[in-house]
Amino acid sequence: MKLYIYEHCPFCARARMIFGLKHIPVEQHILLSDDSKSPTNMIGEKMVPILQKDDGSYMPESLDIVDYIDSNYGDKPILTGDRSAKIAKLITQINQYDYRLECPRYIKMNLAEFATQSAIDDFTTSKAQKMGSFADCLAQTETLASFVANLLNELEPLIISPDACNGRLSLDDICLFPVLRNLTCVKNLMFPVKIKSYLQSMSEQSKVNLFFDKAI
Incomplete structure (x- = not known):
């Protein structure tokens, strides 16, 4: 495949x-x-x-x-855990801010999808139509990061285990981890202890890299 x-x-x-x-x-x-x-x-x-x-x-x-x-594929399905309406709500709330934090950084991180200037220009033009210029978004980093940090603090008590947010793997992990993972590209954003442990564990389990080493 x-x-x-x-x-x-x-x-x-x-x-x-x-x-x-x-x-x-x-x-x-x-x-x-x-x-x-x-x-x-x-x-x-x-x-x-x-x-x-x-x-x-x-x-x-x-x-x-x-x-x-x-x-x-595999012996049996693994995403069998319960889902949390509170986690789903917080994902939606984080999504109000995260793209403006992340998109201006993606093009500076040496990612393969932005290996050409034309790819960078196309992405920049497309996203700017929806969220304003990347320069303006970067200038709002402190404010946007503060909003996200508050939401991460609300999320932390909901994380039951570093190996699965609700205690057993579920679709909530499939939806939550990518949102949190992309926030790791924001250099000065502080992650609560339980969320950072969850990020590291889920990255290892899923073999999907984090962006801490590329953070801007």
């Missing part, structure tokens, strides 16, 4: 996680951010992640990929 991704994409991280958690081999291919031809040829639109199955067919949509792999 092959998985087409961007390294920075939280939805791609979801798909990557299930392969790591279940120890299922997959070839990962990172597309350039401005490559619209490849995904369009596969699924008819510019979207990642895309899974190429063993039969050669393509599957988009991160949670569909997660469900497909969890249901059909």
